[in-house]
Amino acid sequence: MPVTLNHAIVPALDNERAARFFAEVMGIECPPPGGSRGRFAPVRVNASLTFDYMTVDVPRGHHLAFDVDPVTFDGVLTRLRTRGVPYGNSPADPANGRIDHPLRARGLFFVDDSGNLYEVMSPE
Numbered sequence: 001m002p003v004t005l006n007h008a009i010v011p012a013l014d015n016e017r018a019a020r021f022f023a024e025v026m027g028i029e030c031p032p033p034g035g036s037r038g039r040f041a042p043v044r045v046n047a048s049l050t051f052d053y054m055t056v057d058v059p060r061g062h063h064l065a066f067d068v069d070p071v072t073f074d075g076v077l078t079r080l081r082t083r084g085v086p087y088g089n090s091p092a093d094p095a096n097g098r099i100d101h102p103l104r105a106r107g108l109f110f111v112d113d114s115g116n117l118y119e120v121m122s123p124e
Contacts, residue, residue, distance in 0.1 A: 012114040061117055
């Protein structure tokens with residue numbers, strides 16, 4: 001059996017708010033909180049991966065990167081713009097409004113209020 005990532009814990013100031021933000025921007029499902037007494041706010045990233053957002057007092061942000069198709073990228077970009085969420089083409093400047101990416105034809109970074117840095121890349 002190959003090694004696959006099943007889930008990852010993502011630190012957040014408010015697990016439900018962070019999970020909803022990520023799910024809405026990415027255009028994916030955000031099921032009800034789960035785990036012990038609703039400790040985790042899950043987001044189903046794909047068929048084999050779930051992010052479990054967990055409230056912590058002092059979150060240490062993670063860098064989470066995604067390859068997406070051009071249609072999905074366009075949707076993410078539109079939702080970021082509609083919500084007024086800053087984005088940029090560099091982790092050092094994730095608010096410069098650019099989508100020219102050093103590794104793909106298009107890509108962007110955006111940050112949530114817990115300091116998690118999301119990277120979304122498209123080949124076209």
